[in-house]
Amino acid sequence: MTEPILSVQHLAKHYGDATVVSDLSFEIAPGECLGVIGPNGAGKTTTIRMCLGLTVPDSGNVTAFGLQMPADALAIKAQLGVVSQIDTLDPDFSCAENLLVYGRYFGMKDAQIRERIPSLLEFASLTAKARAKPGELSGGMKRRLSLARALVNNPRLLLLDEPTTGLDPQARHLMWERLQLLLQQGKSILLTTHFMDEAERLCHRLLVIDHGKKIAEGAPRDLIKQYLEPDVVEVFGNGALALVDTPLKALAARVEVSGETVFFYTADAKPLMTALAAYPQLRTLHRPANLEDLFLKLTGRQIREDA
């Protein structure tokens, strides 16, 4: 394997009694997109902050591009692009000025930045909005401007913290398309997300974390194969919950109940579907197991108190 572009080893962080990140290790290879998924409060943002040297870990090690955090923090950040969860665009500046001012933080010359601005705006589909201020932009446009801003220094690695949260489907698909384009250009990406379809579509490899710990790691399809039966039959409607106490249960490898819905996980759904035909009042949904099933299996269906 080639030298990883980012390597995180045994990272740990506590705030008082609360463990936020615990013995977390992972690597990103050049050109790879690593997705980090986990419930709210799992430690995703804290991990990104520690990768940036903005939060000091209690223990552990972060290296990027062969440089050591936090000693070489500035040299590392010179080659990074970051889109944080909350937009930090300058409200007083136009889109073009936002890019200009941000490029200066990287020590770039004005002429050098101005040369890049048209292509960055085009990449973000914001050419027509060059003179508009962030307040005049839609949510999707703002996120794309944040992405364009993160690209001003032509970074090798992008750290994207929930880049599509709060966007409508159109804006999200456009963002995905842009991220695909960046991967094709050979950039590496670390992405946190709550959208399982996003993780499956973009990420070569996934890291599932909960309570600050890594609980699974692998390619999306492999993880589903490893942890789940291939088929899921969801049954809901009046009397669905009673099925759990019937012989139907034996037709599935695993049965889960969530709210008013019963989930049958099975390698062969045919006998189950045939048996369910005897319950015409129930509604059924037969589908392949997906990343969301995996996520819920690993992190549980309960709503977290702090979520």
Add this chain to the structure above:
Amino acid sequence: MRWWPVFLRNLLVWKKLAIPSLVGNIAEPLMWLVAFGYGMGTLVGKITVAGVQVPYILFLASGSICMSAMNAASFEALYSAFSRMHVQKTWDGIMNAPVNLDNIVLAEMLWAAFKSLFTVTAILGVMLALGISYSPKLLLAWPVLLGVGITFSCLALIFNALANGYDFFTYYFTLFLTPMMFLSGIFFPLEQLPPMVRAIAHWLPLTNAVELVRPLFMDQWPANWLQQVAVLTVYAVGGFWLALALTRKRFLG
């Protein structure tokens, strides 16, 4: 020089709003000066400073310009810096680039001092036009007032680091800056104060600023300039050091 792009950022925002901001910054101090200086001045007549008789308007102008430097720097390093740090999260965005927190705090300090210098320069221009003082030593008052701006920027950034909201700054203004205004020999000579209060006033940063600037308006040299410069330097360096420590604590936990 990693602080320079951050300074430039603030300059670019300010350039868009310079005219209204300038009007706000100089209109109020000038109204005070005209109303009190000419209004009260006729009642007060001349005031004796270090054995020399000066018109009240000169006495007031030389003190109030220090107050303007203090206020302009404090407002910028409190309300405006807090907006950038806490409300707009501008600092967080900058720290994702190769600029660290210390550079940002330094840039904010120098920016607030620059803005204060700009205000002071405009007021000085009006004072010249009003003929309040034509002392050639005013040229030296200018860098001294920059030093006053730096000192109060550093002090204000301590409170910026501690603030949870804009309301917090009311304490700083009502408990520190406003009393200091009256205890620093701006409106009346310190000799009017009881000895105990005078002893405290002697060590206030604004008092030391006024004692440096006033003689320059009178075309004289400050008698104890070394001591006054030392006091201001201690406030500035100590203030900046504490502001930096508290801001680091705020951000890096």
